[in-house]
Amino acid sequence: MERALQLTLCAQEVKQYLLSLGATLVGFGDVSQGLAGELRHMPVAISLAVRYPPLGRNLIHTIRGPIYSNRYRQVDLMLEQLQKRLVSLLKSHGFKCLAIPPDSHRQDTRFVARLYPLFSHKVAATCAGLGWIGKNGLLINETYGPCLSWATVLTNAPLEVSTTPYVSGQCGRCRRCVEACPAGAIADREWRREEGLVPHIDVDACRRQLEKNQQLMGEDICGLCILACPRGNTKFIN
Numbered sequence: 001m002e003r004a005l006q007l008t009l010c011a012q013e014v015k016q017y018l019l020s021l022g023a024t025l026v027g028f029g030d031v032s033q034g035l036a037g038e039l040r041h042m043p044v045a046i047s048l049a050v051r052y053p054p055l056g057r058n059l060i061h062t063i064r065g066p067i068y069s070n071r072y073r074q075v076d077l078m079l080e081q082l083q084k085r086l087v088s089l090l091k092s093h094g095f096k097c098l099a100i101p102p103d104s105h106r107q108d109t110r111f112v113a114r115l116y117p118l119f120s121h122k123v124a125a126t127c128a129g130l131g132w133i134g135k136n137g138l139l140i141n142e143t144y145g146p147c148l149s150w151a152t153v154l155t156n157a158p159l160e161v162s163t164t165p166y167v168s169g170q171c172g173r174c175r176r177c178v179e180a181c182p183a184g185a186i187a188d189r190e191w192r193r194e195e196g197l198v199p200h201i202d203v204d205a206c207r208r209q210l211e212k213n214q215q216l217m218g219e220d221i222c223g224l225c226i227l228a229c230p231r232g233n234t235k236f237i238n
């Protein structure tokens with residue numbers, strides 16, 4: 001596949017290549033408006049997502065109700081492998097690129113930690129038309145809801161970008177995550193792109209709830225805003 005792509009590098013072929021390697025979603029977005037100065041020479045974002053496995057052991061039943069962890073090491077390893085293959089493909093064609101790893105690696109190294117304030121997977125995925133930012137502050141895909149891990153590769157390759165980016169939330173009248181949140185951390189407000197990535201959730205209230213769960217149940221997780229989301233019911237398939 002890589003050899004065939006060396007003649008031409010078009011978005012559809014790159015997408016098929018990554019899907020064949022195990023990606024769940026692949027999209028291309030024009031992010032030229034959202035890039036920090038040092039990244040402006042790479043205006044195309046390739047957004048990659050891998051779906052979470054069935055809930056399984058990550059859903060924990062406690063006497064106070066269920067809690068859920070969306071930390072899946074194997075999903076993020078898969079994303080890293082996909083990024084490596086993609087970076088190798090782009091470089092072999094002479095293009096510049098920069099891989100922004102999955103969120104679980106946010107603090108892995110000083111270099112990676114420095115990347116996150118510069119660019120967000122949310123910008124890539126919304127510009128690529130793969131999802132919107134839900135009221136719960138998570139990327140929501142029409143098919144998989146919030147049950148995806150994301151990674152991004154920025155590049156200067158002239159790949160065809162989405163003509164249908166998300167510029168506002170599509171949650172509508174749904175309030176399930178608002179009502180499910182035990183911390184009252186989620187505002188009943190739709191995201192709009194012109195507001196940037198201003199979080200609609202009270203991150204301090206959310207963090208306090210995780211600390212409370214750590215004390216009460218031994219786990220600093222909650223995940224009720226993921227479990228409550230009706231978008232993408234694949235999380236219930238075992």
Ligand code: SF4
Pocket residue numbers: 136180181182183184185186201205206207209210222223224225226
């Ligand atoms: S993780 Fe829990 S506390 Fe935090 S926003 Fe979601 S439902 Fe609320």
Ligand code: SF4
Pocket residue numbers: 134135136137140170171174175176177178228229230231
């Ligand atoms: S639960 Fe409803 S309001 Fe919350 S993110 Fe999902 S669709 Fe949007």
